[in-house]
Amino acid sequence: MMLAVNLTPILQGLYMSLLKLNQYTLNQFLDAPFIGLDNYRRILFEGHSPIRAGLGFALRNTLLYTLVVSIAAIVIGLAVAVLLNRDFPAKGVARTLLLLPWIVPSYVVGSLWGFMWQRDVGIVNVVLVDYLHLLDEKPFWLLGANSFWAIVIPTVWRAWPVMMLLFLAALQAVPEDQYEAATLDGVSKWGQFWHITLPILKPVIVIQFMFQFIDNVYSYNIVSMMFGGGYPGEWADLLMPLLTRQSFSYWMFGQGAAVSFIMMTLMLIFVAVWMRSFKRSLANDE
Amino acid sequence: MICSPKNIKKLSKPGKLKLFLLSLTLALTAPALQASELNIWVMATTEQQQSDMKELLRPYLAKNPSLRVNVTVLQWESAWTKITAAAASGQGPDLLELGTTWVAAISSMGALEQISDAQQASVGGAKAFFPAVWSSTHRYDEQKIYAIPWYAEARAAFYRTDVFKAAGINPRDAFANWGSFKQAMQKINGQVINGKKIAALGYPGKNDMSVVHNLAPWIWNAGGDLLSADKKKSTINSPEALQAINYYTSFAVEGLVPMASLEKDSAQIDTGFFNGQYAVIFTGPWILKPLSTPKSKGGQLESVTANNFSVAPYPAGLKGQQTFFAGSDLAIMKSSKNKEESWKLLSYLVSREAQVNYTKMSWMLPTRIDAAYDPSLMANLHYAEFVGQIKNGRHYPSISAWGPLESVYLKNIGSMFDIVAGVKGKYSNLAIKQALDATAKEANEVLAELQ
Numbered sequence: 203m204m205l206a207v208n209l210t211p212i213l214q215g216l217y218m219s220l221l222k223l224n225q226y227t228l229n230q231f232l233d234a235p236f237i238g239l240d241n242y243r244r245i246l247f248e249g250h251s252p253i254r255a256g257l258g259f260a261l262r263n264t265l266l267y268t269l270v271v272s273i274a275a276i277v278i279g280l281a282v283a284v285l286l287n288r289d290f291p292a293k294g295v296a297r298t299l300l301l302l303p304w305i306v307p308s309y310v311v312g313s314l315w316g317f318m319w320q321r322d323v324g325i326v327n328v329v330l331v332d333y334l335h336l337l338d339e340k341p342f343w344l345l346g347a348n349s350f351w352a353i354v355i356p357t358v359w360r361a362w363p364v365m366m367l368l369f370l371a372a373l374q375a376v377p378e379d380q381y382e383a384a385t386l387d388g389v390s391k392w393g394q395f396w397h398i399t400l401p402i403l404k405p406v407i408v409i410q411f412m413f414q415f416i417d418n419v420y421s422y423n424i425v426s427m428m429f430g431g432g433y434p435g436e437w438a439d440l441l442m443p444l445l446t447r448q449s450f451s452y453w454m455f456g457q458g459a460a461v462s463f464i465m466m467t468l469m470l471i472f473v474a475v476w477m478r479s480f481k482r483s484l485a486n487d488e
Numbered sequence: 489m490i491c492s493p494k495n496i497k498k499l500s501k502p503g504k505l506k507l508f509l510l511s512l513t514l515a516l517t518a519p520a521l522q523a524s525e526l527n528i529w530v531m532a533t534t535e536q537q538q539s540d541m542k543e544l545l546r547p548y549l550a551k552n553p554s555l556r557v558n559v560t561v562l563q564w565e566s567a568w569t570k571i572t573a574a575a576a577s578g579q580g581p582d583l584l585e586l587g588t589t590w591v592a593a594i595s596s597m598g599a600l601e602q603i604s605d606a607q608q609a610s611v612g613g614a615k616a617f618f619p620a621v622w623s624s625t626h627r628y629d630e631q632k633i634y635a636i637p638w639y640a641e642a643r644a645a646f647y648r649t650d651v652f653k654a655a656g657i658n659p660r661d662a663f664a665n666w667g668s669f670k671q672a673m674q675k676i677n678g679q680v681i682n683g684k685k686i687a688a689l690g691y692p693g694k695n696d697m698s699v700v701h702n703l704a705p706w707i708w709n710a711g712g713d714l715l716s717a718d719k720k721k722s723t724i725n726s727p728e729a730l731q732a733i734n735y736y737t738s739f740a741v742e743g744l745v746p747m748a749s750l751e752k753d754s755a756q757i758d759t760g761f762f763n764g765q766y767a768v769i770f771t772g773p774w775i776l777k778p779l780s781t782p783k784s785k786g787g788q789l790e791s792v793t794a795n796n797f798s799v800a801p802y803p804a805g806l807k808g809q810q811t812f813f814a815g816s817d818l819a820i821m822k823s824s825k826n827k828e829e830s831w832k833l834l835s836y837l838v839s840r841e842a843q844v845n846y847t848k849m850s851w852m853l854p855t856r857i858d859a860a861y862d863p864s865l866m867a868n869l870h871y872a873e874f875v876g877q878i879k880n881g882r883h884y885p886s887i888s889a890w891g892p893l894e895s896v897y898l899k900n901i902g903s904m905f906d907i908v909a910g911v912k913g914k915y916s917n918l919a920i921k922q923a924l925d926a927t928a929k930e931a932n933e934v935l936a937e938l939q
Contacts, residue, residue: 224938225572225593225596225597225891228575228597229576229577229578229597229598229599231576252896252930252933252934252937255930255933256899316695320751320752321751342747342751342909343751344694344695344751345694345750345751345911346906346909348911429694429695430697430753432695432696432699432898432899432902433899433900433902433903435902435903436903447899451892451895451898452892452896452934452937453593453938454937
């Protein structure tokens with residue numbers, strides 16, 4: 203039963219990708235003209251097909267965005283978790299406050315940072331230029347190449363607190379006597395982190411990286427809200443906004459389904475490879 | 489228990505006859521007394537659309553107590569997806585608001601009920617409505633009507649009278665043509681009003697859903713168009729369109745539009761006008777609402793702008809002085825089980841009375857000419873000025889593939905503003921031409937795909 207529930211939408215999506223599904227044929231839905239692999243041929247081999255316009259930019263951006271966000275969220279989350287794992291006054295309050303960005307819905311994050319990145323009145327430029335004098339003039343963040351960082355930074359801002367929470371929970375499971383023994387042996391704090399903490403957290407890091415990767419490849423909300431539904435440009439367009447545009451703005455639902463299926467296949471391959479690596483790393487730990 | 493079998497037996501013959509007639513009357517009138525229920529989808533155009541719709545429908549429902557109207561308010565951003573899904577599945581409301589550029593597409597899907605000649609005549613027919621919005625009720629190449637215009641929007645120039653006066657410029661001359669307009673903007677730029685430097689002009693650039701609406705009047709007035717006469721090819725890269733876009737973007741390149749405005753959307757530009765950042769903006773009638781609403785109710789009535797502004801037409805290009813004119817239509821879904829009741833409600837909503845009332849709520853324009861010139865609306869000086877500027881209103885070609893075409897333009901022209909802002913290579917006429925060529929190529933691919 204569960205298998206049927208999981209497979210039905212996937213199979214329907216696959217079938218839709220084999221149809222000429224546009225606004226004229228949408229009301230026929232699954233009875234729209236069957237065109238076989240033509241949608242895939244156009245996406246993969248026809249350089250001037252509308253669906254190809256901007257696909258290269260979106261692929262490049264998505265890959266970079268996913269890697270930068272995933273790695274940054276994990277590194278910051280882990281670093282803060284290690285710091286918070288020590289005893290200090292108001293530790294609970296600090297943990298709660300640091301979690302706040304994670305509670306903000308991603309739609310709101312996009313909209314909020316959209317204002318913060320504004321060139322003339324945005325708080326980012328006010329701080330960088332007017333207060334810290336780090337730059338001579340206020341740069342554009344929502345136009346041009348900087349727009350890549352305009353989507354990366356808010357995503358990291360929202361993602362690292364939950365990483366911190368997970369690593370903090372994992373750190374509680376690290377036996378204290380291992381640290382005590384290392385301290386007696388004269389191992390530095392950095393050495394303890396490198397040789398005790400990191401190996402123990404490795405499975406958690408590996409799994410979180412996979413979740414982050416999948417999550418960020420399918421990222422949509424922040425870009426969509428930050429650029430007011432308009433085109434985010436060749437440095438901030440990601441695969442999901444592109445897919446939505448092709449399917450729902452260009453009304454090429456069949457081609458949109460084909461791109462989705464290609465994305466899903468690539469993601470399945472990634473997960474399969476990752477799972478193998480994960481199993482191997484677990485085996486090494488044993 | 490008056491009508492129990494025992495009591496009926498006790499009745500006399502005339503009494504039994506009376507009871508029979510009473511029962512017969514009740515049986516015959518029961519369907520008429522039964523409450524009808526209509527579902528209507530509208531888009532959020534006012535701040536409190538749900539309560540405004542309730543208010544708008546109140547007089548009609550008072551006359552039709554047995555009718556119940558369920559209003560669903562859709563957000564403009566997601567409305568298209570929901571409406572196409574309803575059109576595809578046939579599972580939608582009885583009555584539906586459609587953006588004027590959507591009617592051709594949804595009717596091509598076979599989802600809308602055709603509106604008969606008699607029905608059209610009963611609401612005044614084509615001659616009762618502004619021609620630009622009436623053109624959106626049917627596909628350009630067929631006569632069948634599928635919707636009736638409900639409310640409209642158009643664009644005109646809003647300018648600061650005090651700034652023009654301080655710069656010694658006669659607005660009539662300034663808005664006469666492209667040459668005089670550029671000169672006026674150069675003279676105005678940097679004027680200091682109340683110690684604050686004001687920019688000549690404000691317009692949004694990339695991150696705005698109205699990119700195409702903002703450019704269209706300039707292209708039309710240069711003699712260009714967005715689509716070829718046979719509606720099969722994009723003409724966004726024609727010499728006329730290129731001339732218009734070069735002229736339009738030159739204001740930003742020459743510093744007459746602050747570069748920072750190029751990353752804003754239309755609403756932020758409107759706000760900038762209220763705050764005294766710009767001397768001129770091109771926008772719609774909706775800003776009349778905040779400009780005539782007191783601050784205590786969230787408006788701008790006490791602002792310097794509200795006390796020193798007026799409305800002017802687009803400056804004339806070599807080939808005309810037209811403006812963008814669009815809005816929303818109402819249509820009945822083919823799947824509706826209450827077509828007669830739906831039509832009655834639609835007729836009411838497009839009536840003069842309802843349109844005038846709705847304009848007072850939304851400050852969108854009526855689509856009926858008699859409603860637009862209603863004395864109660866014309867009493868507002870600025871509204872009267874605005875209505876005076878929209879006679880040359882023009883709508884996009886009513887083709888079923890307009891939505892995708894506009895999306896291609898939105899994406900590519902939006903991206904072109906990276907060049908204008910100087911963050912994607914050096915601005916030049918050639919760079920703009922190349923961007924427009926790429927836009928036309930993608931647009932033609934999409935048109936070929938959907939024809």
